[in-house]
Amino acid sequence: MDREGALAGLKVIELGQLIAGPFCGQLLGDMGADVVKVEAPGGGDPMRNWGSGEHKVWWDVIARNKRSVTADLRRAEGQDLVRKLVAEADIVIENFRPGKLESWGLGPEQLLEGNPRLIIVRMSGYGQTGPYASRPGFGGVAEAMGGWRAIVGEPDRPPSRMGVSIGDTLGATFGCMGVLAALHARTRTGRGQIIDVALYECVLQVMESQIAEYDVSGLVRQRSGSILPGIAPSNVYPCRDGEYMIAANADGIFARLCDTMGQPELARDPRFADHVSRGRHQSDLDGIVSAWTGQFLIAELEEKMIDNAIPAGRVYSPADIVSDPHIAARQAVVSVPHAVHGSIKMQNCVPVLSDTPSRIRRSAPTRPGQHNAEIYTELGIDASDLRTLEAGGVI
Known part of the structure; x- marks a missing residue:
């Protein structure tokens, strides 16, 4: 063996x-x-x-x-x-x-x-x-x-x-x-x-700092859907053919996103100029980003994100996972022999x-x-x- x-x-x-x-x-x-x-x-x-x-x-x-x-x-x-x-x-x-x-x-x-x-x-x-x-x-x-x-x-x-x-x-x-x-x-x-x-x-x-937050300030986190309150912009945004994840909440990355959007002034806007301010105006900012991403196909938006070094990515389905070249290159999905099906694809072992x-x-x-x-x-x-x-x- x-x-x-x-x-x-x-x-x-x-x-x-x-x-x-x-x-x-x-x-x-x-x-x-x-x-x-x-x-x-x-x-x-x-x-x-x-x-x-x-x-x-x-x-x-x-x-x-x-x-x-x-x-x-x-x-x-x-x-x-x-x-x-x-x-x-x-x-x-x-x-x-x-x-x-x-x-x-x-x-x-x-x-x-x-x-x-x-x-x-x-x-x-x-x-x-x-x-x-x-x-x-x-x-x-x-x-x-x-x-x-x-x-x-x-x-x-x-x-x-x-x-x-x-x-x-x-x-x-x-x-x-x-x-x-x-x-x-x-x-x-x-x-x-x-x-x-x-x-x-x-x-x-x-559960991160939830107990400490409650103990120190009485804060109780609430359900917030697809966002983390105070972390913006970091969400799944609409495209013409689906959804796309963008995580541009750090100051430098947000500035690059603003340039990519053709709206560099947003990075100087008092509502969005720093992490805390963006968190306070999260809904407004997500609306602005959504209006921009909605103009593009996912492939078009992804090219812009890669070219400008902005953390972002597609929302993968199983079909996306098994066909992705990076996943294939790292052998993160492998085929395992099976008595009935011949072989079955499944996630590989981690860590490497x-x-x-x-x-x-x-x-x-x-x-x-x-x-x-x-x-x-x-x-x-x-x-x-x-x-x-x-x-x-x-x-």
Whole structure:
């Protein structure tokens, strides 16, 4: 098996299902770790059937670089299989409701007793402690509690959501960061540790200075649609054939935009002469910029932005992403072999490492337990015992 990557040689056992835990597993697998996905016998992870469109292919992204085994965690035999897997692992990822692993005899204390070097990353809506710990908490709920939903959308409408599961993916990303930090600590101490990831806290972490603003001045940010209040001009502006993003809020860049627009006097106008003034007159300025951009096709406007070094860009659809020459040159989208579709395009691994590059080495498992024989045999379980476990519904 190809072992290259920064985390080559590390084994990850991925428990749980749906988004947060599996996305953390995807990130670690992309970096070269051997990720063993534990699924329930039968249908496996519900993610296999998630996604939009006729063909559900989200699984093919989130389960890449993984091997799949099955084990019924509700049964003693299945729990024993997981203990055997964990005994030889470096990292365990789980995103069950707090207390569930403990009820199966698979709590961190038991797992660390058998493998003191083990790193366990636990993901839940509210964390492992506190009065809300036992509540079910999906990513959307975390986005609400962390303050995200309150500021997303138009000011005269109810809160909106992003078109992706940002609460879960933030939790997974911070969980991955915790794993990397714990691996470094283990090189000094020789010990593993437990990483407690609360999804709402991960959302809260990216809310910039909102808590400090409220504490110091009582400010509560409101929903503001497509703008950030006080940051202007920075918006999506109309063209004759669509929309175009321009971010010209810095003084020097704004002056270049004014020259490009043929209105250099705007840069000296007291309403727009500096960052604070532009923020106070944001609506007026956006109206002026919109009236100008509306004269052009997107391609015409983009040429002007590039020629005058103004940060700007098209609002990409998937069709734009897969056909863009810069994205192609950096291989930010790659084609991965697929048993049904021949190949599937998907986002590549990030970030780009020069000496130990991450990459997609393995397509997602096509069925739950696809690697049962391969992995369980590695643990010393013979074929006869595997047949017995399978007949009994344990795997």
